[in-house]
Amino acid sequence: MKKTTLRKYAKLIARTGANIQKGQPVLLYVSVEQHEFAAMVAEECYRAGASRVDMEWSSQPITKLAYRHQSLKTLSKVPVWKEEKLKLMAEEYPCRIHIVSEDPDGMKGVNLEKLQKAQMATYPIIKPYRDAIESKHQWTIAAVPSPAWAKKVFPDLKKNQAVEALWEAILHAVHVTDEPENDPIAAWEEHNENFRKRCQWLNEQKFDYMTYRSANGTDFRADLIPEGRWCGGGEYTKQGIFFNPNLPTEEIFTSPMRGKAEGKLVSTKPLSYQGQLIENFWIRFEGGRAVEWDADKGKEQLDRMLSMDEGASMLGELALIPKDSPINRSGILFYETLFDENASCHVALGAGYNDCIEGYLDKTNEECQALGINESMIHVDFMIGTDDMTITGWKNGKAIPVFENGTWAQSF
Secondary structure: OHHHHHHHHHHHHHHHHOOOOOOOOOEEEHHHHHHHHHHHHHHHHHHOOOOOOEEEEEHHHHHHHHHHHHOOOHHHOOHHHHHHHHHHHHOOOOOOEEEEEEOOOOOOOOOOOHHHHHHHHHHHHHHHHHHHHOOOEEEEEEOOOOHHHHHHHHHOOOOHHHHHHHHHHHHOOOOOOOOOOOHHHHHHHHHHHHHEEEHHHHHOOOOEEEEEEEOOOOOEEEOOOOOOOOEEOEEEOOOOOOOOEEEEOOEEEEEEEEEEEEEEEOOOOOOOOOOEEEEEEEEEEOOOEEEEEEEOOOOHHHHHHHHOOOOOOOOOEEOOOOOOOOOHHHHHOOOOHHHHHOOOEEEEOOOOOOHHEHHHHHOOOHHHHHHOOOOOOOOOEOOOOOOOEEEEEEEEEEEEEEEOOOOOOOOO
């Protein structure tokens, strides 16, 4: 891939994704494998005005070794120096940039019970710091290919060819091309304007609940929060800074009312969760909670995911993506939620989003939860969209088509 094209992408991440402000510190999470692109992103952060760029390096193979060889007691502790880093992040409100590139099968073979117990033990320590930065600074997630990930997506290509093919797919999804006239930042401004129009229409409807139906067995209802709202594209911090959390994104989403969901959802794409795949699964809900489920592959992982905590078996998100989204048209299964969630309508198990509440910037976490936002240590998207999916919004008993045959029923 041309360095000039990668430079465009790095600039997009710094300027449109995180929208770094002059004097802000930046925390960059990235695999050691991606050190060259990390340097490019760091340079663009400085050009955007960052006061400093701190690196949080990771290595999936080393993480896997830790879960295999460390005791549960050790894994369940948050060292003082790590807690001090979290405290610093909460106090300084830096931008956070996450670069994902992990192997979808990279954690295969890890003891799932050990992994779950360690996460449950550390979550109460980490959560206060995460709550402290809620809506107070910018963050964004983008991706670069690793050889293992690329070979998973393109198994019939040689390693170098697979990496190049995945690069092309990633850049196409975020509106970056080789053409000199290509301006991805301007393209994203137009993209965000389209989101604004669709969100405005949905928010004007004030639906009481939504129903979903597909020939594959999905037959589902989710109630909405009266004070809720639909969001999409970028969002604002409390300081009024606009940023794009996900590069790419094609979704318009809301958080449903906790504990108010009935029926069956059938997944239409594999889910990569904690470095392992869950395939061909379905979940049935009663009283807002998952009460029955099955999977052709990864059922044990699904069992554990749904029992992580009290809110893990309830929904935190409903997301609308038409079947003609660019990622779906590509025909590529990325085995990475950042992309696959943008190819299909999806829902998320676990935590909801405070920013899906009107006036959320002036509300506490507790106030948002009292209105119906789900609380959980997980937030896991899984895809349910089909070519024949019908989604209907209901207001005072009146049905208003939202999706017909897998795409928007309304033109904008």
